[in-house]
Amino acid sequence: MIRAQALRRLERVPETVADATQAVAVAKSTEDPALLLQALDLLLQIEGNDTLAAEARATHRRILDALPDGDMRQRVSRWEVAQRIQKL
Secondary structure (H helix, E strand, C coil): CHHHHHHHHCCCHHHHHHHHHHHHHHHHHHCCHHHHHHHHHHHHHHHCCHHHHHHHHHHHHHHHHHCCCHHHHHHHHHCHHHHHHHCC
């Protein structure tokens, strides 16, 4: 994700998309929904589409559903990444 962000700042779009796509694949393999949400958010900022947006919303919902109480859900909902996903 860091390399994709750096390439994005350098406006090297094809490489940025490739690295962000790879970041999503790696995040999926870890089964860490927060990491996956970050990677999806990055890819959505670069090359958004309805399929990615739906996956990001579902991942966000899965995170919220797994949390034990409302306070933790509110904290996650205030997370910058989650706020962008909620606006999709």
